[in-house]
Amino acid sequence: MALVPAHAATHRATPYGPHTRAPRKAPRPRFPRLRADGDGETQHSNFDVSVAVVGAGPVGLLTALALARRGFRKVRVLDRLPEPERPDAPCWGDPDRSYNLGLGGRGQRALMRFGAFDTVDHYSRTVVGRKDWSNGEAKVTLNKRRFMTKVIARDRLSSCLYQELQEKHPEVEVQFSTECTSVDFSQARARLELQRCGVPKDVQGLAQEESCDILNEAPSEMEVDLVLGCDGIRSAVRGALQAAGARVEQTRFQDRRPIVYRVLAIPTGKEDSTELNYSVRKDNVIVEALPNVEGDLLGVVLFRPTDERIEGLKSGAEAKKVFEELFPEWPTPMITDEEWDNFAARKTRQLPRFAYAGPELNLGGKCCLLGDAIHSVKPFFGLGLNSGFEDISVLDQCLGECDAELSKALPLYTRRRAPEAKCLVRCQRRFDQATDLAFALAFVLPIVLDSIFRKLLPSVFAPGLLALFQDGELSFTTAERRKRRDRILQAMIICGVLSLLGAGAFLSLRTVARLLWRCLSPPVHGWLHHELM
Incomplete structure (x- = not known):
């Protein structure tokens, strides 16, 4: 394997704390009922297979953890963003830093399967219902699900999984601030071109996801046996598969009702429960607020892109007045004037479009795609990340059934997940x-x-x-x-x-x-x- 320059930001094991949890074992389930405790601890002799995981978001990091538990010892994770803060850092309630998401049954099963649930649960808030002001007076509805939603900031989840890798599998390298600019599958081994990058000084918070300045340095290369594309909706690995002849076509749907959003930090009062999803809606403006583990709420304000009431805000006082008129029963007085000023100045962001890839998700035993690279849905029902985590469970199961023989396991993964990705997207789009x-x-x-x-x-x-x-x-x-x-x-x-x-x-x-x-x-x-x- 050709290594990157010595000055590249490669982070090896620096444990945050002692390893205190023992892995669990259970009989291997059969698809589609993926149980929490899979056979991820089973060791194989396939140690010489080198793997590049493109994307160090939650899906990429959990994929690396799954591979390490299965016995792969040459795993490197690549991501263009900088290294995340530690899970216990004080930055996670900042709406300009990250947004909250919910982990349901599919996601929690995957975390249990790969031994990462306890760490994630420690930094999550369990939501048992919702409090809704949409009809004027507040109405509380409790859930009756087997898996109560675990709420955590998206980047904090990445930080938790990164900590798991550092503590339990120090042999896995996670290389931040490195963009994979191209992948060549024409040779026996896949060749990746890597470029060091950085975030512009005037761009912070959520905008980092869309910003990566390539540094004026010579690119480096690396060769691996397996490439796993966990690099999101605009996947570069998916494009490389198409160029290599794989039938990995992305079907994208036009928005029937375009919606954009801004984030809003909402403090809670002494009498407010921190185990509820707070919701209010009126005149095509929707506020959905999820609690952090610290107890405050991080809200997402959804509205039409043509709505000048939100898009045309000039000051915090104007924003406060708009919300008081729209939602007189909603406790907007708890929000500080400073946060209203920040909300009025924040960038309006786009929701992802519905899209799925297929009918192939792999290229022989050289590459396969997971997560948003194969299915993109709107975050209304919390199935985007959860289905991405389930992709990893299915891939791990396929590796187990095929004794980690990639030429058999990856096509089997495609046969199982391509129809699922299509079904997920098309069914959710019916609601849009x-x-x-x-x-x-x-x-x-x-x-x-x-x-x-x-x-x-x-x-x-x-x-x-x-x-x-x-x-x-x-x-x-x-x-x-x-x-x-x-x-x-x-x-x-x-x-x-x-x-x-x-x-x-x-x-x-x-x-x-x-x-x-x-x-x-x-x-x-x-x-x-x-x-x-």
Whole structure:
């Protein structure tokens, strides 16, 4: 393997604390029911396989952890952003530093499978329900899920997984501030071109995700046996696979209802629960606020890009006035004037578009894609990162079933995950409708029907599709088939009830008509006889 220059930012083991947790073992499950405790501790003799994981976000770092647990000893993770702060750093409540996300059943199972759940859970806040002001007065709804959502800042999650690697697998190298500019698959081993980069001085916080200044240095190269593309929606590895002849086409969908967002820090009062998702919406402006482990809320304000009430803000006082008019019942007075000024000055950011890749996700045994590189969804239902973590569990399972033989494991991974990625994106896009009526028919009506039939016949009908997706017990395709069956049964029952009601109404009308005829026929006959005579 050709190494990068000695001055590159390569970080080896510097543990934050002692290793105190013992790995757990359990029988290997079969797809699609991926249990929490997989066979990730199983060691193989495939130590000489060198791996480059492109992307050191949560998916990339958990992928490296999964490979290390399986016995791969030559793993290097590459990322263009700088090294994250430690998980216990005081910066994570800053809305200009990172945003919160929720880990559901799929994500938590993956973290348990690879022994990283305890660390992530320590820096997460468990959310047990939501508090909603959308109808004026606050309404609290508690969840009944098996896996309560774990809320953590996205970059803090990366920091936790980075700590896990440093503590447990110091042989794994994580190289920050390094851009993978190209990948060549034409030779026996993949060749990556790397370029050192830095963040512009005038760009901070969330904007770092879109900023990387290439430094004026000669590029370096490295050769590896396996490349794993965990580099997000605009994946460079996916482009390299296409150039190499793989059928990795990305299908992107236009937004039916474009929505943008800004972040907002929201303190909590003494009486406020820090285990709830706070929500309020009015006139196409939505605020969703999730708690940090420290107890404050980090809110996302969603609005139309043409909404000048938010987009045209000039000052914090103006922002405060807009929110007081929109949400008079919502506790906006807790937000400081300084934070209102920051909110008015913040950049408006775009939500990702719905997209999926396929039908191939790999190139023989040389490369495969995971996470947002194969499926991109809007973050309304918390399935983007969670499905990315599930990708890693499936890849690990395929490696176990094929005894880490890449030429068999990666095509098997494609056969299992490509249909899942397509199903996830297409099903979630159904909820993204252009009009309120279309949204009600596509989203609200199915929820109402599922709730009614679930209460009437719980042994026959499953929960709603979204609940099945979030729980993670079934694969996306299996959940969709299950709900399609439920829809057919529901339609049959509704048609049967309507038919019975129609038949009953017809019989009732006929009976009433006969009674009327019997009652009225003598006078009518007499009148006719009189008139005719």
